Amino acid sequence: xxxxxxxxxxxxxxxxxxxxxxxxxxxxxxxxxxxxxxxxxxxxxxxxxxxxxxxxxxxxxxxxxxxxxxxxxxxxxxxxxxxxxxxxxxxxxxxxxxxxxxxxxxxxxxxxxxxxxxxxxxxxxxxxxxxxxxxxxxxxxxxxxxxxxxxxxxxxxxxxxxxxxxxxxxxxxxxxxxxxxxxxxxxxxxxxxxxxxxxxxxxxxxxxxxxxxxxxxxxxxxxxxxxxxxxxxxxxxxxxxxxxxxxxxxxxxxxxxxxxxxxxxxxxxxxxxxxxxxxxxxxxxxxxxxxxxxxxxxxxxxxxxxxxxxxxxxxxxxxxxxxxxxxxxxxxxxxxxxxxxxxxxxxxxxxxxxxxxxxxxxxxxxxxxxxxxxxxxxxxxxxxxxxxxxxxxxxxxxxxxxxxxxxxxxxxxxxxxxxxxxxxxxxxxxxxxxxxxxxxxxxxxxxxxxxxxxxxxxxxxxxxxxxxxxxxxxxxxxxxxxxxxx
Amino acid sequence: xxxxxxxxxxxxxxxxxxxxxxxxxxxxxxxxxxxxxxxxxxxxxxxxxxxxxxxxxxxxxxxxxxxxxxxxxxxxxxxxxxxxxxxxxxxxxxxxxxxxxxxxxxxxxxxxxxxxxxxxxxxxxxxxxxxxxxxxxxxxxxxxxxxxxxxxxxxxxxxxxxxxxxxxxxxxxxxxxxxxxxxxxxxxxxxxxxxxxxxxxxxxxxxxxxxxxxxxxxxxxxxxxxxxxxxxxxxxxxxxxxxxxxxxxxxxxxxxxxxxxxxxxxxxxxxxxxxxxxxxxxxxxxxxxxxxxxxxxxxxxxxxxxxxxxxxxxxxxxxxxxxxxxxxxxxxxxxxxxxxxxxxxxxxxxxxxxxxxxxxxxxxxxxxxxxxxxxxxxxxxxxxxxxxxxxxxxxxxxxxxxxxxxxxxxxxxxxxxxxxxxxxxxxxxxxxxxxxxxxxxxxxxxxxxxxxxxxxxxxxxxxxxxxxxx
Numbered sequence: 001x002x003x004x005x006x007x008x009x010x011x012x013x014x015x016x017x018x019x020x021x022x023x024x025x026x027x028x029x030x031x032x033x034x035x036x037x038x039x040x041x042x043x044x045x046x047x048x049x050x051x052x053x054x055x056x057x058x059x060x061x062x063x064x065x066x067x068x069x070x071x072x073x074x075x076x077x078x079x080x081x082x083x084x085x086x087x088x089x090x091x092x093x094x095x096x097x098x099x100x101x102x103x104x105x106x107x108x109x110x111x112x113x114x115x116x117x118x119x120x121x122x123x124x125x126x127x128x129x130x131x132x133x134x135x136x137x138x139x140x141x142x143x144x145x146x147x148x149x150x151x152x153x154x155x156x157x158x159x160x161x162x163x164x165x166x167x168x169x170x171x172x173x174x175x176x177x178x179x180x181x182x183x184x185x186x187x188x189x190x191x192x193x194x195x196x197x198x199x200x201x202x203x204x205x206x207x208x209x210x211x212x213x214x215x216x217x218x219x220x221x222x223x224x225x226x227x228x229x230x231x232x233x234x235x236x237x238x239x240x241x242x243x244x245x246x247x248x249x250x251x252x253x254x255x256x257x258x259x260x261x262x263x264x265x266x267x268x269x270x271x272x273x274x275x276x277x278x279x280x281x282x283x284x285x286x287x288x289x290x291x292x293x294x295x296x297x298x299x300x301x302x303x304x305x306x307x308x309x310x311x312x313x314x315x316x317x318x319x320x321x322x323x324x325x326x327x328x329x330x331x332x333x334x335x336x337x338x339x340x341x342x343x344x345x346x347x348x349x350x351x352x353x354x355x356x357x358x359x360x361x362x363x364x365x366x367x368x369x370x371x372x373x374x375x376x377x378x379x380x381x382x383x384x385x386x387x388x389x390x391x392x393x394x395x396x397x398x399x400x401x402x403x404x405x406x407x408x409x410x411x412x413x414x415x416x417x418x419x420x421x422x423x424x425x426x427x428x429x430x431x432x433x434x435x436x437x438x439x440x441x442x443x444x445x446x447x448x449x450x451x452x453x454x455x456x457x458x459x460x461x462x463x464x465x466x467x468x469x470x471x472x473x474x475x476x477x478x479x480x481x482x483x484x485x486x
Numbered sequence: 487x488x489x490x491x492x493x494x495x496x497x498x499x500x501x502x503x504x505x506x507x508x509x510x511x512x513x514x515x516x517x518x519x520x521x522x523x524x525x526x527x528x529x530x531x532x533x534x535x536x537x538x539x540x541x542x543x544x545x546x547x548x549x550x551x552x553x554x555x556x557x558x559x560x561x562x563x564x565x566x567x568x569x570x571x572x573x574x575x576x577x578x579x580x581x582x583x584x585x586x587x588x589x590x591x592x593x594x595x596x597x598x599x600x601x602x603x604x605x606x607x608x609x610x611x612x613x614x615x616x617x618x619x620x621x622x623x624x625x626x627x628x629x630x631x632x633x634x635x636x637x638x639x640x641x642x643x644x645x646x647x648x649x650x651x652x653x654x655x656x657x658x659x660x661x662x663x664x665x666x667x668x669x670x671x672x673x674x675x676x677x678x679x680x681x682x683x684x685x686x687x688x689x690x691x692x693x694x695x696x697x698x699x700x701x702x703x704x705x706x707x708x709x710x711x712x713x714x715x716x717x718x719x720x721x722x723x724x725x726x727x728x729x730x731x732x733x734x735x736x737x738x739x740x741x742x743x744x745x746x747x748x749x750x751x752x753x754x755x756x757x758x759x760x761x762x763x764x765x766x767x768x769x770x771x772x773x774x775x776x777x778x779x780x781x782x783x784x785x786x787x788x789x790x791x792x793x794x795x796x797x798x799x800x801x802x803x804x805x806x807x808x809x810x811x812x813x814x815x816x817x818x819x820x821x822x823x824x825x826x827x828x829x830x831x832x833x834x835x836x837x838x839x840x841x842x843x844x845x846x847x848x849x850x851x852x853x854x855x856x857x858x859x860x861x862x863x864x865x866x867x868x869x870x871x872x873x874x875x876x877x878x879x880x881x882x883x884x885x886x887x888x889x890x891x892x893x894x895x896x897x898x899x900x901x902x903x904x905x906x907x908x909x910x911x912x913x914x915x916x917x918x919x920x921x922x923x924x925x926x927x928x929x930x931x932x933x934x935x936x937x938x939x940x941x942x943x944x945x946x947x948x949x950x951x952x953x954x955x956x
Contacts, residue, residue, distance in 0.1 A: 083532045096531065103525045105532060204531040209756035238536050238758050319564050319753055322575025323529055327625070342568050365566075365753045 003028035004165045005479065008074045008222045011168060015062065015073050022055040022062075022073025025168070026117050029075045033119075033166045036482050039147055041139045042161035044080050045088045046120040051075065054117045061115070071225055072115035077167035079158050080121035081128055082213065083202040084108050087118075091204050092136035093126045095324045095331045095349030105202020106234045107171065107213055114229045119167055122157030126351045127321065128178055128206040130154050131420045134411055135353045142407070143186060144480040145446055149404035152182030152420070154206075158216045159186040164482055169226055170216040175206045176309055177399075177424025179214045180436035184399035184449020187438045187478065189466070190216045191223045194456045195431035196241035199234030207316035208239075210309075210428040219476050220437065220467045224248035227459065243457055251460035254471040257291030261465070262392035266302035267423055272401035279440030279448040280398045287396070287469060297392060299384040302426060304377050306418060309425040311364055311374035317354075318361025324349060382430040389455040394465055397423050399436040399449035423451060433459045437466045438475035447475075488686040489721065491714045492694070493649055493679060494641035495706075497656065498634050499666040500612065500674040501544040507611045507633040508535030508578065515672075519617075519626035527631035529573030534757050537562075541633040542761060544665050545585050545609045546771050548635050551659040551778060554589030554607050556768050561760040562609075567750040570623065571614040573630055581752035584608035585761070591639075591659070592780065593651040602652050603640040610634050635665070641680065641691065646707040646714070653677065653703050658779045662804045670702050677706050681713045683721060693727035697741055699734045709734040713741050782807055790820035799828055805842045812849035817856055826852060830870065834877045846880030847873070855883035862943055863887065898950070901934070901942060905950045908933045919955055927951060 003011070003025045014020040030048055037043060058073040078084065081091045083101035085108075090096045104112065111118070125135035133141040133156025141156045143149040144164040151160040155172030159182035162170050172179040174192035183190025191214045198213045205211060215226035228249065233242040263284060268277060288294045326332035326345030333344030350358070364370045388395065400420050427434040432453055439450035450469070454461045470476055506513055509526035525533035549556050561583045564576035589604035612632040617624045637656070643649050657668040657675065668675040682694035697713050700706040713732070720727070731746030777785070779801045786797035786807075801807045806827070813823045831852070835845060855872060858864050864872060864887055875886045908930060909916055919926035927948075934947045 081532075083530075089531065091531070099531065101530070101532070103530070103533070200532075201534050202532040205757075207756075236536060237534050239756075315753060316756060319566055319576055322564075322566055322568070323531060323573075325568055325570075325575055327570045328528060328573055329530070338570065366751050368751075368753070371753065 002032070002165075004032040004168070006168070007218045008071060008168050008225055011074055012070055012225075018062070022058040022117060023052060025073065026051050026055040026075050026119070029119055029167060032164075036144075036164050037166065039142060039482060040144055040160050040164050040166065041141045042122050042157045042164065042166055043077070043120040044090060044092060044123050044136070044138050044157070047087060047118055051117050051119045054115075058115045058117065069114040069229070071169070071229060073117060074168050075117045075119045076111060076169040076171065077119055077122050077158060077161045078108070078170070079124055079155050079172050081124060081173055081204040081206075082108060082171065083204070084118060084121075087121065089121065089204065090138075091127045092124045092138055093350065093354070094137045095345070096204075097137070097331055099330050101202075103202065106199035106236060107230045108202060110229055110232075116169070116229075122155070122161055122170065124157055125154035125178075126354050127204070127317070128154040128173060128175055128211075129317065129353050129357055131177070131181055131418070132405075132407075132410070133157060133182070134407065135351055137351055140407055143404045143446075144482055145187060146404065146444070147482075148406055149446065150185070150407050152185035152400070152404060154178040154182075155190070155216060156182045159183050159188055159190065162186070162188045162216050162218055163480060165479065168218075169222060171213060171226075171230070172216045173203055173206075173211055173213050174424075174428065175210045175212075176313060176428050177421045179216060180424050180434055180449070180451060181400050181420055183216055184436040184438075184451075185404040185447065187441075187447030187449075187475070187480075188216060188218060189220055189223050189435065189437050189476065190214065191227065191435045191459070191462070192427065192433060193227065193231065193459055194241075194433045195428075196239050197243075197433070197457065197459070198230050199232075199237040199240045201234055201236040205316075205320040207313040208320055209316060210313060212428075220435075220463060220470050221249065221252055223435070224252055224463050241457075246460060248459060248463055251463045252467045253464055254468045255291070256287055256465055256468045259287075259292045259461075259465060260391065260393045261287060261292045261294045262297035262388055262395045263294060264297050264299045264302070264388070264395055264397060266299050267397035269401065269422070271419075272398065273403060273442070275440075275442045276398050276400070276402060276448050280396070280450055283439040283450050283469060283473075284396055286472060287465070290468060290472060292465075295392075297388045297395070299381075299388060299426070301377065301380045301384050305381050305426040305429060306422050308374045308377040308381065309421070309429060310360075310418065311370055312378060312429070314357040314361035315364045315371050315374075316361070318358040318365065321350075321354065321358055378429045381426055385426070385430045385432055385453075385455070393454065393461050394458070395453040396465075397451045397453070399423060399451040403442050403444075403446035403448060427453055432456055433462055435462050435466050437470060438478075439469070439473070440475060441478070489683040489718060490644055490686045491710075492641045492682045492684055492691060493643035493645075493710060494694075495639045495643065495649060495652065496678045496680070497637040497639070497653075498676040499548070499637070499660060499668055501541065501548070501633045501635050501666050502664065503538060503540045503544060503633055505538055505540075506631045507538055507541050507609070508631055511631070513632055517628055519624070520628060522628045523630070527573070528627055529575075535578060537758060537761070538633070541609060542585075542763070543771060544633065545607070545635050546763070546768060547663045547775060548637070548660055548665045549586035549589065549607050550768075550772055550775060551663045551665070552589040552591060552604055552607065552637065552656070554586035554604060556586045556763060557583065558764070559583065559760050559762050560585045560608070562755040562758045563752040564755050565610075565750045565752050567747065569613070570625055571616050571630070573614065573627060577611060577613065577750075578755060578758070579610035579636075579752070580608035582754065583760075591652055591655050593648060593655050595645075595648050595651050600642070600648065602642045602648070605638045605640050607635060607637050610636055641682075646710040649679065649710055650703050650707045653706065655779075658802065662776050662778055670700075679706060679710050679713070681710060681717065682727070683714070683717050693729050695727075695729070695741075696731045696746070697734055698731060698744070701736070705734060705736055708739060709741060712739060716741065776804060779804075779807075786810075790814060790824075792821055792824050796821075796824045796828065799832075800824060803842070809842050809845075809849060813852055816849055816853035819856075822856060823852070826856065826873075830873050831877075834874065838877075845877070847876050851876055851882055858883050858887065862945075865940075865944065868940065898946070901946060901950055904934055904937050904942070905947065905954060908937065909954060916955065927955070
């Protein structure tokens with residue numbers, strides 16, 4: 001097995017024993033990138049030289065027997081909406097095409113303090129608006145399992161890079177499913193933590209009250225390890241919670257005896273893929289066999305979640321994106337006067353989907369009652385979860401109603417494009433944590449994902465159930481054969 | 487028909503804090519452009535605001551000295567509009583739930599007490615500064631995100647005089663509380679005026695104009711006066727009032743129409759949680775507040791028996807009132823001290839254009855000087871010069887008197903000699919006096935003073951001369 005195909009915890013063992021160096025791992029990752037990146041397009045920026053330099057400096061620390069953190073020397077890919085000092089941070093948008101951040105996001109600081117190696121920035125839907133990564137201003141990312149299919153989105157680049165072994169770890173961000181849905185469609189693990197668990201300082205906002213950073217990894221243990229590094233209170237983010245951070249690897253116990261799993265009736269809907277439904281139900285059956293108590297539960301406001309989400313997300317987006325006016329940084333269009341500069345800059349700098357959401361949002365906040373109504377429904381959605389979690393430890397649902405669709409298939413139909421989010425947005429509205437893990441494949445060989453949700457700050461429950469399932473199946477070990485099949 | 491003017495003021499004051507409203511950048515004035523900036527106040531992508539607690543404290547203090555109800559829960563909103571001095575495309579303000587409501591300021595105009603109500607008071611951030619030069623427009627973001635307090639008064643003001651008095655009271659209260667310097671010339675207080683007319687005796691409010699660009703209280707008053715006249719003329723001509731913004735032109739003394747901003751939509755700010763204040767926090771700030779000018783002035787009249795006009799001057803700033811009370815502790819004749827402060831001290835301060843805090847004459851020194859007069863060591867007239875010297879050098883009066891040989895001659899024997907000499911040299915005057923020409927005595931006193939270069943104790947000289955001439 002090649003080094004780039006290993007998980008972070010496997011690499012960590014080898015580095016610890018002195019069997020491989022961080023430089024070797026980093027080189028193997030870049031070799032893989034050179035081989036397959038043309039077909040996948042996971043990255044918008046690669047930082048090979050800096051990565052190798054950083055890897056050698058970690059190796060130097062190890063040689064000098066300095067104390068290093070568990071993930072030291074492990075290569076990581078970062079979604080291009082997180083600021084790294086001195087590195088281009090574009091949000092896959094023309095308007096930030098030349099924006100080199102002069103500061104580090106808090107998560108980046110934490111990763112640097114733990115000596116992880118940054119290999120590059122991954123492609124995404126522009127400003128994280130989308131579910132297919134087709135809304136990138138720069139390139140189309142391909143699903144490693146089917147190069148004609150989308151990888152999901154908006155963290156499509158991060159999910160594809162993990163699925164194609166171009167990186168060992170990746171970070172994504174999730175506003176309405178942007179970590180979980182691409183993880184599901186690419187057959188990898190994606191965890192959206194509780195809102196407030198991971199600092200958003202330096203994450204370029206899409207919708208502030210919903211955004212959350214989280215890991216995209218090859219298995220559940222890697223997600224737990226990455227969570228240990230990125231979680232915790234940050235005084236620079238008023239919405240981050242001062243709540244103790246456990247050692248998440250301690251919840252990796254392969255045992256679900258007595259765990260109460262709820263299966264929400266509303267998450268098995270008309271129009272969903274039969275194979276997806278079957279895979280998820282099989283998974284629930286397996287967990288029951290392993291000793292979990294399964295019961296059907298109800299989340300009656302689920303049907304309003306997507307509409308509520310659309311109102312809130314577009315309203316917040318339209319104001320969060322007011323930053324980009326061509327004055328201080330980023331793209332500025334040629335114009336004769338100030339008003340024209342604003343108009344031209346934003347017209348040419350933003351893509352269609354972004355403009356669509358800004359217009360929708362501007363409409364909503366000038367009719368403020370819509371926004372207030374949406375906030376009320378948001379509370380109802382949250383209360384549904386509160387009630388269910390009084391009797392259940394977690395919920396299991398499909399992550400996405402369908403497997404990956406073909407590139408270009410839905411681009412002309414923005415409303416249908418929102419459909420893949422129906423099972424993921426409620427968690428963002430409620431601020432609760434959720435994970436997507438692989439639970440099977442369709443006959444055509446496309447991955448299917450299973451979503452586990454729990455109450456706020458119950459990431460440990462999620463990790464335990466996910467780990468138990470993973471240990472009793474082998475889906476996460478399957479890898480696409482990119483070179484052979486295409 | 488008679489018309490009355492309806493005036494509502496909107497005031498922004500920059501509150502004094504060491505760091506900006508949502509980041510730790512310095513608020514120091516006068517630094518090189520864009521040297522006090524960071525990702526947060528520059529509005530860089532991804533940076534998040536965190537509320538400075540000191541800003542809340544200052545705003546609560548302002549609310550308390552303006553008699554407002556401080557709300558237990560308030561929140562921040564984004565006020566959305568595009569302008570190059572606004573780095574984020576929105577200004578962080580409090581629109582839906584302001585910090586405080588329903589306050590008032592009592593003013594006295596022509597001896598009539600009037601109450602101007604305050605509708606609400608809220609916190610918001612300042613914007614950057616545009617500099618237009620050589621056909622370019624530059625932006626300095628040092629000022630961006632400095633804390634502002636916006637105070638919206640109800641349209642209770644009826645004249646420019648009342649507006650001026652209201653601003654003075656508001657300023658002295660805010661200065662007393664240490665909230666802001668409230669200096670209009672330097673921009674730490676800004677004031678826009680909404681002016682409309684209505685037939686005297688009616689209750690309805692009519693279409694107003696908003697007047698901007700006044701940079702001193704005097705100009706606020708002048709602009710209001712002009713605007714009232716202009717509107718009256720326009721009503722006479724039968725023109726319909728149109729809601730619009732006008733710019734005060736201080737050179738020409740007129741207001742002219744300017745491009746107004748469309749009202750900016752507001753939406754709650756999801757990166758900042760609500761501001762939740764408990765009773766204890768508000769109470770502790772209330773306990774830190776000093777006695778306010780109006781109360782202090784009344785106490786001065788009662789306690790020190792000084793006239794109302796003196797009390798009002800002495801309480802015009804907290805520092806001056808503190809200075810006065812320090813002096814009174816050391817020297818027990820309050821009116822004498824009041825006179826010295828109001829005539830000599832304030833004159834020198836004004837001449838040197840400095841504040842009482844920079845004054846070199848300490849209360850101890852002033853009290854000592856007045857004691858020297860009482861003891862007869864110096865004359866009152868001489869003391870005036872000694873005071874100027876003290877103001878310049880910061881030395882004690884006794885030191886100056888000693889160094890310059892200014893001590894009054896109260897030594898009887900020394901004076902007798904001079905008196906005798908004077909009498910010998912002026913036989914004719916002596917004769918005149920003896921013939922009953924009383925004025926002649928004055929001349930003789932003058933001669934003695936001249937001989938001693940003004941140092942002789944005049945009372946003693948008088949006594950001695952009278953005795954000799956009997």
